[in-house]
Amino acid sequence: MPVQRADARRNYERILAEAEREVAAHGADASLEQIARTVGVGSATVRRHFPGRRALLEAVFRERIEALCARARELAGAPDPRAALLEALHGLAAYATSARGLATALTQDGGAGPEHVNACPAKISDAYDPLLERAARAGAVASDVTTADLVTLISGIALATEHDPDAAARTDRLLRLAVAGISPSG
Known part of the structure; x- marks a missing residue:
């Protein structure tokens, strides 16, 4: 995995933590857009870290x-x-x-x-x-x-x-x- 800037790493960790909460509440259909809104980043940022739902679920x-x-x-x-x-x-x-x-x-x-x-x-x-x-x-x-x-x-x-x-x-x-x-x- 390439070295990430500190802010990118923080975003990754925040997105992953929120994704864990969303998946626990809503299962595999957790909204990537809701995760982005809750974390305060754009959906493109979420998709940059997790190119799709599968990648996000695997990380969780x-x-x-x-x-x-x-x-x-x-x-x-x-x-x-x-x-x-x-x-x-x-x-x-x-x-x-x-x-x-x-x-x-x-x-x-x-x-x-x-x-x-x-x-x-x-x-x-x-x-x-x-x-x-x-x-x-x-x-x-x-x-x-x-x-x-x-x-x-x-x-x-x-x-x-x-x-x-x-x-x-x-x-x-x-x-x-x-x-x-x-x-x-x-």
Whole structure:
């Protein structure tokens, strides 16, 4: 990333902080124009830092996704591959449920061009693939299940529970039901 002037860096940080508030309140459809108005900059300034909604959403979710991925990498050596995978999945599901807009950002088609590259699923895949592969080798998960399948499943659960009065509990229950479905029968 090129070195930014101090005022440009401050604008970036203010825009990102307001974007976090707007996304928490309005999900993935948060208004870029409202963010610009609240921060006191023009929409061109917002777009200079974040060329599109996807880039803005990725910036909002990046830090937490990186923490979830770091935890998944820590769990890769855990003695129980199934328990390690489930812990990582529950962490991702809890965050996807609490962070309005994340599920939509994870499932949207990226389109073409660098401004549409969705880094969150790629980071998740890099961190969660080893957990899934270990669990599959241990017979704890069907061998044809992919991390993309699991992210889609979690995203669907998060979207389905978004307006539930106890979204966290409902998400946990639905994920437990889904886990029973992805585990090999026997």
